[in-house]
Amino acid sequence: MARDRTDREDFAAPLRRLGLGLLAVCLVLVFLVWRIDSPRVEQVRARVVDRVVPSMDWVMTPVSATVDLLRDFQSYQRIVAQNQELRRELQQMKAWKEAALQLEQENARLLDLNQVRLDPKLTHVTGVVLADSGSPFRQSVLLNVGARDGIKDGWAAMDGIGLVGRISGIGQKTARVVLLTDTSSRIPVRIQPSGQAALVTGDNTAAPPIGFLENADRVRPGDRVVSAGDGGVFPAGLLIGQVAEDPNGRLRVRLAADYERLEFLRVLRNPGTETISDPGALIMPTGPGAPIADPAPAPTAVPGAEATPEVSSGADNG
Amino acid sequence: MADRVVLHRWMLRLAYVATALLVLFVQLLPLNTTAARWAGPDLVLALTFGFAVRRPEFLPALAVAGVMLLADLLLHRPPGLMALLVLIGTEALKARSRGLRDQNFAVEWMTVGAALLAIVIVQRVVLTVLMVPQTPLGLTLMQAVATLAAYPVVVLTAHLVFGLTKAHPAEIDIEGRRT
Numbered sequence: 001m002a003r004d005r006t007d008r009e010d011f012a013a014p015l016r017r018l019g020l021g022l023l024a025v026c027l028v029l030v031f032l033v034w035r036i037d038s039p040r041v042e043q044v045r046a047r048v049v050d051r052v053v054p055s056m057d058w059v060m061t062p063v064s065a066t067v068d069l070l071r072d073f074q075s076y077q078r079i080v081a082q083n084q085e086l087r088r089e090l091q092q093m094k095a096w097k098e099a100a101l102q103l104e105q106e107n108a109r110l111l112d113l114n115q116v117r118l119d120p121k122l123t124h125v126t127g128v129v130l131a132d133s134g135s136p137f138r139q140s141v142l143l144n145v146g147a148r149d150g151i152k153d154g155w156a157a158m159d160g161i162g163l164v165g166r167i168s169g170i171g172q173k174t175a176r177v178v179l180l181t182d183t184s185s186r187i188p189v190r191i192q193p194s195g196q197a198a199l200v201t202g203d204n205t206a207a208p209p210i211g212f213l214e215n216a217d218r219v220r221p222g223d224r225v226v227s228a229g230d231g232g233v234f235p236a237g238l239l240i241g242q243v244a245e246d247p248n249g250r251l252r253v254r255l256a257a258d259y260e261r262l263e264f265l266r267v268l269r270n271p272g273t274e275t276i277s278d279p280g281a282l283i284m285p286t287g288p289g290a291p292i293a294d295p296a297p298a299p300t301a302v303p304g305a306e307a308t309p310e311v312s313s314g315a316d317n318g
Numbered sequence: 319m320a321d322r323v324v325l326h327r328w329m330l331r332l333a334y335v336a337t338a339l340l341v342l343f344v345q346l347l348p349l350n351t352t353a354a355r356w357a358g359p360d361l362v363l364a365l366t367f368g369f370a371v372r373r374p375e376f377l378p379a380l381a382v383a384g385v386m387l388l389a390d391l392l393l394h395r396p397p398g399l400m401a402l403l404v405l406i407g408t409e410a411l412k413a414r415s416r417g418l419r420d421q422n423f424a425v426e427w428m429t430v431g432a433a434l435l436a437i438v439i440v441q442r443v444v445l446t447v448l449m450v451p452q453t454p455l456g457l458t459l460m461q462a463v464a465t466l467a468a469y470p471v472v473v474l475t476a477h478l479v480f481g482l483t484k485a486h487p488a489e490i491d492i493e494g495r496r497t
Binding site: 027035259 | 348350354356387391394397398399401448453454457458461
């Protein structure tokens with residue numbers, strides 16, 4: 001019996017070790033291929049996510065809804081105070097709304113007088129947040145819109161108010177939005193009203209720092225931060241947030257989008273900005289005035305006209 | 319009798335995969351989309367190590383590799399690296415599990431801690447050498463410490479829920495071998 005046992009183990013152990021080795025080699029290969037040809041493996045990743053996450057959706061939605069409900073339930077304790085606060089805010093909002101409407105009308109009239117053509121309005125696709133990144137190191141969410149909805153890499157995602165992130169990684173039914181707080185996020189911005197260009201770099205904190213500022217003296221906390229169209233990736237003028245100063249004196253962006261509750265995100269369709277590639281053609285007079293303008297080239301054009309048939313006939317013979 | 323043992327074995331294997339998927343699923347729920355200042359424990363890793371130390375025969379290498387590769391893909395980590403390191407770590411722990419069976423819990427905990435630390439260090443070294451952008455060091459260490467702190471809780475829970483106990487030295491498996 002004892003002998004039998006050792007025989008079996010001798011037989012099984014090398015096979016096991018071989019299988020283990022093969023498995024390890026496979027994993028090494030996956031990692032190396034990812035390192036060498038990252039886009040292709042990222043496509044595979046997007047496809048896996050595309051397959052796995054929407055299939056969990058039918059449980060995910062009720063569970064997150066229940067947890068949100070419980071969180072809301074806690075706020076019932078101070079519902080009276082909240083109600084009064086909301087009423088007061090609503091009153092203020094009504095005044096603002098009136099002012100905004102008047103300004104809008106005035107703006108429309110002035111634009112009409114000046115015959116200004118502004119940027120075309122951006123259209124958007126709205127998606128529901130399916131999942132977050134699931135790890136504390138990555139700040140991203142997964143939307144339920146993807147390639148079949150015409151989503152493209154690099155498009156901007158906003159909630160109702162401010163920019164949230166950009167699309168990075170698309171499956172057939174899902175798309176990943178890398179949030180502005182992610183460490184790999186870099187967004188060119190413009191700080192209004194001074195018009196300074198800067199870069200907002202995510203660093204895994206709730207308020208990403210502002211870097212590469214030309215002149216920090218002209219920027220004050222409270223200034224608006226909007227996206228710059230630089231690089232042609234983002235449409236210009238999307239609200240990102242407000243400048244704030246942290247205790248170390250570093251300028252950061254307090255994001256306008258509500259990162260606590262990302263439920264619906266709109267992905268802005270960005271057809272891309274047209275670029276002017278040719279330097280511009282020579283402006284030649286046309287119509288009846290043309291022969292008067294080039295009398296000199298006319299005689300030389302005659303031998304040229306004779307030469308052309310010879311060349312073409314030669315080509316026919318050959 | 320033998321049927322029941324086989325069934326029990328497959329149940330526990332299935333329990334590992336199912337629990338790992340459940341943890342991943344909970345992690346993916348979009349409940350908190352703000353940037354966190356602290357990192358919670360990697361429960362899948364703690365569970366895997368708990369199985370490797372306590373019941374290595376219920377933790378097929380293929381299951382570990384599969385679960386970890388899926389976690390890599392879903393959690394946006396470099397695919398394959400963490401899976402490989404965890405596979406090597408669990409195999410090392412499995413090899414030591416027979417010796418650990420007779421030791422008290424503190425020794426088991428320290429061994430798991432050593433494996434965890436080794437994984438973190440090797441992962442950072444590999445990523446540095448290959449110049450891959452890395453996660454902040456503070457958060458990574460915080461997660462490692464949290465994982466280690468969560469290990470007893472995970473093992474206790476697994477003990478209560480699936481009866482994941484250390485094998486008794488006198489236990490004999492269905493082929494008549496000493497486990």
